[in-house]
Amino acid sequence: MTWADFWTLIDTLNGEADEASCRRLAEELRNRPVPEIIGFADRHAEALYRLDQEKFGVLPVVNMTDRIGSPSPQSADHFLYTRCAVVAAGRAAWEDVFFDVDKFVPFTSTQYDGEWLLHVPGQAYELATGQAWDRSTRYCFETFSNKDGWPHLQN
Numbered sequence: 001m002t003w004a005d006f007w008t009l010i011d012t013l014n015g016e017a018d019e020a021s022c023r024r025l026a027e028e029l030r031n032r033p034v035p036e037i038i039g040f041a042d043r044h045a046e047a048l049y050r051l052d053q054e055k056f057g058v059l060p061v062v063n064m065t066d067r068i069g070s071p072s073p074q075s076a077d078h079f080l081y082t083r084c085a086v087v088a089a090g091r092a093a094w095e096d097v098f099f100d101v102d103k104f105v106p107f108t109s110t111q112y113d114g115e116w117l118l119h120v121p122g123q124a125y126e127l128a129t130g131q132a133w134d135r136s137t138r139y140c141f142e143t144f145s146n147k148d149g150w151p152h153l154q155n
Contacts, residue, residue: 001039006047007091009040017088017114022123029124037128041121041137044087047094048141051083053149055101062109074108076143082107083141084114 012028013021029037057079060071074082085107086094097104106112118141122133144150 001036001043003043005036006040006043010087010090013088013090013117015089015093017084017117019116021088022116022120026120026123026127029120030127032128034125034128037121037124038135040124041135042139044117044121045137045139045141047087048080048083049139049146050149051086051094051097052079052141052143052146054152056083056097056104057143057150059101059105059108062105064110078108079143080118080141081113081115084117085112086114088114088117 009025009028012025029040057074059074061074061078064072082104086097086104089107093103097107125131125133125135139145144153147153
C-alpha cells in the first residue's frame with residue numbers, strides 16, 4: 001500500500017479515532033484484497049514507529065498534574081494512544097509534528113485517545129477472512145521500539 005493510499009483511508013476517520021470512525025475504516029478495508037489490509041497495517045505501524053521519539057514521549061499530558069502539581073508524564077500506553085491520535089488527525093498533522101514539536105502537544109491531552117485505531121487492521125482482516133489477525137508488521141509500534149528515536153536508551 002502506498003503512503004497516499006494509506007492517508008486517503010485515514011481521512012475516512014475525519015480526524016478522530018473513536019469507535020465509530022474506526023469501525024467505518026475497518027468496514028472500508030474489509031472490501032479490499034487481504035494484501036491491502038496487511039499493507040495498511042504495515043503503514044500504520046510505520047507511522048507510529050516514526051513518531052516513537054523521545055522529543056514527543058517526554059512531553060507531559062496537557063492539563064494534568066500529579067498530587068503535588070507537577071506536570072504528569074505520559075505513560076507508555078498514553079504515548080502510544082497519543083501517536084495514534086496524531087495519525088488519525090491526518091497526513092498534514094502527522095508531518096507537521098516532525099517540524100514543530102509544539103504541534104504534538106495538544107494530542108497529549110486526555111481528550112485525544114487513538115486506541116481504537118490500533119484495532120482496525122485486525123477488525124478488517126477478521127471481517128474479510130473470518131479469521132483472527134495473527135500477523136506481525138514490519139515495524140513494532142510499541143513505545144521505545146524506535147531505538148533511533150530514543151538515543152539515550154541505546155547501549
